[in-house]
Amino acid sequence: MQQIVNFLIKYRNFLLFVFLLFLSLVFTIQSHSYHRSKFVNSANFLSGGIFTGIDNISTYFDLKTHNEQLVTENSFLRQQLLNSRDSISQEIDTTRFGNQFQITTAKVINNNYSHKDNFLTLKAGSQAGIKQDLGVITSEGIVGIIDKVSPGYSTVVSILNSNSQINAKLKKSNHFGILVWRGGDPNLVELVDVQSKAPVKQGDTIVTGGKSTIFPEGIGIGTIAQFQLDPTENFYSIKVKLFNDMTNVGHVYVIENLDREEIQTLEQETQDEQ
Amino acid sequence: MSNSIFRNILRFVVLVLAQITLFNNIKFFGYINPYPYILFVLLFPIGDNRASLLFTSFLLGLSIDMFANSGGMHAAACLCVAYMRPWVLQSIFGIAYEYNAVKVSSAAYGERLLFVSIMVFAHHLILFSLESFNFSDIIYILKKTLFSGAFTLLLAMLFITLFSYRRK
Numbered sequence: 025m026q027q028i029v030n031f032l033i034k035y036r037n038f039l040l041f042v043f044l045l046f047l048s049l050v051f052t053i054q055s056h057s058y059h060r061s062k063f064v065n066s067a068n069f070l071s072g073g074i075f076t077g078i079d080n081i082s083t084y085f086d087l088k089t090h091n092e093q094l095v096t097e098n099s100f101l102r103q104q105l106l107n108s109r110d111s112i113s114q115e116i117d118t119t120r121f122g123n124q125f126q127i128t129t130a131k132v133i134n135n136n137y138s139h140k141d142n143f144l145t146l147k148a149g150s151q152a153g154i155k156q157d158l159g160v161i162t163s164e165g166i167v168g169i170i171d172k173v174s175p176g177y178s179t180v181v182s183i184l185n186s187n188s189q190i191n192a193k194l195k196k197s198n199h200f201g202i203l204v205w206r207g208g209d210p211n212l213v214e215l216v217d218v219q220s221k222a223p224v225k226q227g228d229t230i231v232t233g234g235k236s237t238i239f240p241e242g243i244g245i246g247t248i249a250q251f252q253l254d255p256t257e258n259f260y261s262i263k264v265k266l267f268n269d270m271t272n273v274g275h276v277y278v279i280e281n282l283d284r285e286e287i288q289t290l291e292q293e294t295q296d297e298q
Numbered sequence: 299m300s301n302s303i304f305r306n307i308l309r310f311v312v313l314v315l316a317q318i319t320l321f322n323n324i325k326f327f328g329y330i331n332p333y334p335y336i337l338f339v340l341l342f343p344i345g346d347n348r349a350s351l352l353f354t355s356f357l358l359g360l361s362i363d364m365f366a367n368s369g370g371m372h373a374a375a376c377l378c379v380a381y382m383r384p385w386v387l388q389s390i391f392g393i394a395y396e397y398n399a400v401k402v403s404s405a406a407y408g409e410r411l412l413f414v415s416i417m418v419f420a421h422h423l424i425l426f427s428l429e430s431f432n433f434s435d436i437i438y439i440l441k442k443t444l445f446s447g448a449f450t451l452l453l454a455m456l457f458i459t460l461f462s463y464r465r466k
Contacts, residue, residue: 037348037352040349040353041352041377044353044356045374045378048359048370048377049370050370051360051370052368052431055367055370055371065364065367068364070364071364071365074319074365078318134365137325137328138329138330139366143367207430209328271325271328
């Protein structure tokens with residue numbers, strides 16, 4: 025017993041080090057798997073409050089670009105409104121989805137794009153009706169998916185996150201793939217697992233696919249910058265230049281698919297029966 | 299003694315705030331951020347209170363992690379450099395360290411530079427390895443360590459010189 029106590033006293037610093045290291049590695053490993061970082065995230069009162077304070081100052085620097093974005097969006101919407109009578113095209117824009125989708129606006133108070141796993145923090149939380157796994161877009165394209173939610177704030181897994189996997193397709197042919205990011209340039213993401221039969225051409229538009237219940241179908245993502253067949257020649261891997269400037273995101277729309285639970289229950293039942 | 303505690307608490311708060319408001323948003327060339335908050339670990343009073351150094355370094359890293367949504371990467375990196383600090387000090391300052399006569403802010407320039415650069419690059423290497431969590435990205439890790447490390451080193455040396463506390 026004496027020896028154990030002596031051992032503990034002698035190596036107390038080392039034991040403290042090992043214990044704390046273990047703790048931090050657990051947090052780190054959790055943060056590398058989707059939806060697992062339970063304890064340490066920025067959707068809380070303290071960091072949310074500080075980020076809001078910072079944002080109150082820095083928001084002035086981006087006012088001009090955000091105004092321009094709003095004006096562009098307004099003119100686009102106005103154009104659609106004026107032309108709606110003589111237009112039969114049922115192209116979906118980001119604010120008109122009938123009753124299946126509900127939209128909440130939110131302000132971005134913290135945005136990252138220089139790490140390998142990037143997150144945004146929004147100044148809107150469960151009190152504003154935000155839940156986990158809702159889609160986040162801007163007028164130009166997609167931003168990410170809601171991760172953690174606190175009463176006043178929420179975090180978003182950016183599309184610039186190595187855990188993010190979003191279903192996307194070619195706008196003109198419906199061939200779909202998975203949108204991933206491998207770090208580096210915040211304007212380029214990669215669309216992988218696209219069938220080699222797909223008619224891929226540089227400059228073509230990539231939009232969200234209808235396979236997930238998170239995003240509505242047809243939200244813009246970006247254009248094809250370059251593409252190549254993988255070594256087995258079965259799949260394309262396509263570099264996509266984003267419509268969104270992820271380094272400058274001010275206001276976002278959070279989309280809730282009201283039919284989501286219904287769709288998921290149905291799919292679950294179908295799977296269980298087989 | 300209480301003066302020293304107060305100064306360290308102040309340094310902790312100021313460095314964390316400066317890191318999250320200013321240095322996390324620099325994004326030089328898109329991905330280079332300096333991390334001068336580890337000055338806290340470098341300038342922590344040298345003495346026999348190793349447990350408190352370990353614990354406060356862990357807390358420092360964890361508070362940065364909370365704001366950066368990075369799990370426990372900063373905490374792990376800070377903890378490791380805090381743990382290896384006595385050996386680095388001993389190998390650089392030798393006998394002076396054993397007599398508790400070392401003060402980083404008033405050490406000779408060459409020794410100070412060596413000490414700060416070893417600590418900074420060790421911290422950044424651990425940090426970016428944990429961030430990418432994948433050994434096939436070794437080039438990316440080394441590149442980021444080199445560039446961010448040089449940036450942090452520059453800022454750290456600058457801050458030590460600017461804010462060093464001279465008694466007359």
